[in-house]
Amino acid sequence: MTAVSSPMSVSRGAGAPVARRKLLDELTERILAHIRDEGLRPGDRLPSNRALSERFLVATPTLREALRRLEATGAVELRHGSGVYVRADLARLIMVNPNRLRLDATAILDLLEARELIEPHLAESAARHATDAQLDELAASLDRAGSALGVGGGPGERSGPGAGPDGALHAANMAFHRTLARLAGNRALAQVLDSLIDLHDEEQRYIQALYGDRDHDHHVHLAILAAVRGRAPVKARRLMVEHLRDVRQVVTRALEG
Structure with missing residues (x-):
């Protein structure tokens, strides 16, 4: 003692x-x-x-x-x-403010813009540096997303954010983005993204509920995985840019409507 x-x-x-x-x-x-x-x-x-x-x-x-x-x-x-x-990796450099207030519309869009600036670079870096074993881990998150989609029904079906399949799909999708960031090899940037996702977890669940076709989102993730696994960094960056831009546009229309 x-x-x-x-x-x-x-x-x-x-x-x-x-x-x-x-x-x-x-x-x-x-x-x-x-x-x-x-x-x-x-x-x-x-x-x-x-x-x-x-x-x-x-x-x-x-x-x-x-x-x-x-x-x-x-x-x-x-x-x-x-x-x-x-709860957390003790080597983590960046922490989320535990006393934050609920985010307003402007803050939500600012966070999505931040992700749009960070994640394409991370996808490109992961295509250059991730090992085959790490890519298997990334693929596993999409396997879980696919299983959640199978439980939740076909394209166009919507469930409440608290529903089981939706919760599993949200967790799997966020695991995909977090894992991809970690595989890029820059711990600080990965933790920035991790904190951004933590900051608007509730809002991200709402964003998921806005999509009319969850399968489309899943297919985009699969395309990003294929580009990363195929060691195509430029394509991985482009696909992530298009993916996050689409998300931001959908959320913007919803918040302005």
């Missing part, structure tokens, strides 16, 4: 500045270090609060406050009656 030092000034040696460490700051760092050192991944469960309190020699209320801090930044998720789970 490792005790967390009290919030006192600590000497760093001759000539070094004196750093004032707060108990909660150090405790959150120790919890993050524990997640890293144990190799815990998103979805993995942390030890119980009691076990963590004993490990770090702190009171349970202090531990809970540190965990709430980590939950606010998206590092962990507190599930009532279940425990604490790792």
Whole structure:
């Protein structure tokens, strides 16, 4: 067990500045270090609060406050009656504001424009750099989308955003975009896109509901996958540009209507 030092000034040696460490700051760092050192991944469960309190020699209320801090930044998720789970990659450089307000129409269009600027470059880079194994992972997300379309019915069928097939389709489609961004090899840009998707998740579900033909969206994703797998970066970029431009135009008409 490792005790967390009290919030006192600590000497760093001759000539070094004196750093004032707060108990909660150090405790959150120790919890993050524990997640890293144990190799815990998103979805993995942390030890119980009691076990963590004993490990770090702190009171349970202090531990809970540190965990709430980590939950606010998206590092962990507190599930009532279940425990604490790792939520995000700890190496993530960019976090979504947990206190954001509901987005207005202008903000939604700004976010879509941002995606239109970022994702074509990511698609092109993925076509250049992704390995065959990584492309299999990308294809798997579209397999899940195809299965969701099969459950949801044929072209033109619409279901509410909360319906099972729609939820599965949304998750699979967003996994496709997130995975493609990650395969491009630029961690900062991938995290920017990840944050943009997280920011308007609810709006993205609404966007999905606006399409009259979900199959068309799926076929476009398949075409992008084929271009990336075929090592055709220019084509991958062009297809992504056309795809996102179409999405933005549909959403613009809906918001202005």
